Amino acid sequence: MGSDMLPGVPHVAKEMIIIELREYQTELINNIRKSIRTGNKSVVAVLGCGGGKSVIQAEIARSAAAKGNRVLFLVHRRELCEQITNTFENQGVDMLLCSVSMVQTVSRRIEKIPAPSLIITDEAHHSTANTYRKIYDKFPNALKLGFTATPIRLNKGGLGEVYQDLITSVSTKWLIDNHYLAPYKYYSVKLADTSGLHIRSGEYKADEVACLMQNKEIYGETVKQWERIAKGRKTIVYCASVEASKMTADEFSNAGYITCSLDGTTPENERRDVMERFRNGEIQILCNCDLFGEGLDVPDCECVVLLRPTQSLTLYIQQSMRSMRYMPDKTAIIIDHVGNCYLHGLPDDDRKWTLESKQKQETTVKIRECSNCYAVYALTLSKCPYCKYEAVKEVRRSSKKTIEIDLVELRRQEDLKNTKLSDAVFNTWEEVVEFQKIKGYKFAFCIRYAAAHDIPIPSKYSYMRRIIGL
Numbered sequence: 463m464g465s466d467m468l469p470g471v472p473h474v475a476k477e478m479i480i481i482e483l484r485e486y487q488t489e490l491i492n493n494i495r496k497s498i499r500t501g502n503k504s505v506v507a508v509l510g511c512g513g514g515k516s517v518i519q520a521e522i523a524r525s526a527a528a529k530g531n532r533v534l535f536l537v538h539r540r541e542l543c544e545q546i547t548n549t550f551e552n553q554g555v556d557m558l559l560c561s562v563s564m565v566q567t568v569s570r571r572i573e574k575i576p577a578p579s580l581i582i583t584d585e586a587h588h589s590t591a592n593t594y595r596k597i598y599d600k601f602p603n604a605l606k607l608g609f610t611a612t613p614i615r616l617n618k619g620g621l622g623e624v625y626q627d628l629i630t631s632v633s634t635k636w637l638i639d640n641h642y643l644a645p646y647k648y649y650s651v652k653l654a655d656t657s658g659l660h661i662r663s664g665e666y667k668a669d670e671v672a673c674l675m676q677n678k679e680i681y682g683e684t685v686k687q688w689e690r691i692a693k694g695r696k697t698i699v700y701c702a703s704v705e706a707s708k709m710t711a712d713e714f715s716n717a718g719y720i721t722c723s724l725d726g727t728t729p730e731n732e733r734r735d736v737m738e739r740f741r742n743g744e745i746q747i748l749c750n751c752d753l754f755g756e757g758l759d760v761p762d763c764e765c766v767v768l769l770r771p772t773q774s775l776t777l778y779i780q781q782s783m784r785s786m787r788y789m790p791d792k793t794a795i796i797i798d799h800v801g802n803c804y805l806h807g808l809p810d811d812d813r814k815w816t817l818e819s820k821q822k823q824e825t826t827v828k829i830r831e832c833s834n835c836y837a838v839y840a841l842t843l844s845k846c847p848y849c850k851y852e853a854v855k856e857v858r859r860s861s862k863k864t865i866e867i868d869l870v871e872l873r874r875q876e877d878l879k880n881t882k883l884s885d886a887v888f889n890t891w892e893e894v895v896e897f898q899k900i901k902g903y904k905f906a907f908c909i910r911y912a913a914a915h916d917i918p919i920p921s922k923y924s925y926m927r928r929i930i931g932l
């Protein structure tokens with residue numbers, strides 16, 4: 463089987479076909495075709511969320527099956543099988559020759575399935591996993607096409623082990639500018655310090671994250687910030703654990719909003735019922751744990767709240783962009799309480815993708831946070847685009863990330879510098895130490911001052927009282 467099975471001009475007029483391909487979608491198919499013509503047997507195509515991946519996949523499957531080729535379409539979650547089968551049927555794919563299957567199922571029954579000429583892998587960033595490799599290895603003569611929005615692995619490795627060529631298409635920015643995705647506003651209101659979390663197999667340790675985020679104060683503040691920034695909007699809240707999801711939902715309910723919590727343990731019929739009520743607007747806020755990354759279709763969802771710190775760019779993109787399905791006049795809102803944007807940048811940042819691993823893909827996060835409204839925006843802007851609050855010059859710290867010093871904080875330190883000791887009033891040890899540092903006093907000043915003003919001295923410094931002679 464060669465490149466001829468992929469369409470050059472994608473549309474043979476057929477009544478079955480209901481969605482016309484957009485120009486960039488046709489171009490992507492043509493570029494895949496060109497790559498195969500040069501001899502590549504495995505190609506991964508990168509298309510951002512909202513790019514209309516399934517329509518492209520359907521067109522490729524339709525064209526291949528129409529020429530008598532057998533197509534195997536691999537998905538990694540059961541819910542997607544039904545959805546994709548529907549799309550394929552609507553797009554006129556001959557389903558006698560095309561099988562849409564769970565990767566685990568195919569892997570288990572590998573000896574029984576007929577050899578495909580074409581294997582299409584959805585969510586191809588999983589392609590290097592053993593279950594996928596087993597299938598690819600079993601059918602070495604099949605042409606392999608992968609699709610993903612984020613062609614990297616959780617350990618930051620590339621997909622070069624599986625694919626020979628990588629083809630990109632239009633960017634997320636372009637999709638927004640051309641009204642295929644809604645524009646968005648991003649707010650970072652950090653409620654938890656993730657710096658102490660340990661990483662295992664490329665992701666934060668789940669038990670540590672659960673422990674960090676299981677905090678009533680965090681849920682309370684989440685509700686307050688939502689009321690400040692996105693009150694009344696249809697919202698999905700991504701939580702770090704089942705428990706956290708339930709408690710966050712309780713907090714929203716107590717504040718008078720109609721809220722539900724869903725997770726992997728929710729029975730299927732209840733899940734469907736809640737989703738239906740969320741779609742029709744009866745439920746306003748949907749809290750969840752590990753659901754609704756890819757494949758959730760609620761076009762009028764306008765806001766997502768991120769309460770799950772993640773090292774996974776894929777997960778971050780899927781979650782943060784869930785509110786960006788296009789609707790006229792809609793502006794999506796993303797409220798990030800865990801600083802994910804400082805690790806991954808903004809959802810529509812330009813990213814350079816390659817098949818290689820980590821070292822070559824290192825990017826610098828170029829964003830700043832507004833000290834007035836907590837919006838996050840590009841470092842190139844001198845004012846907050848939402849509230850027009852002026853930004854201060856960024857400072858570069860040792861890490862590759864650029865960290866913005868809070869303007870309010872800077873002013874406060876400036877004031878402190880100009881304060882005479884005789885005018886200063888301190889209530890805590892920390893305040894005394896801060897003043898000492900800003901003024902350049904010796905550390906002994908802190909001990910003397912605290913002792914004279916009845917401010918408790920931390921026990922690790924109490925030996926200094928003796929040295930100073932207090």
Ligand SMILES: [Zn+2]
Nearest residue numbers: 832835846849
């Ligand atoms: Zn602002």
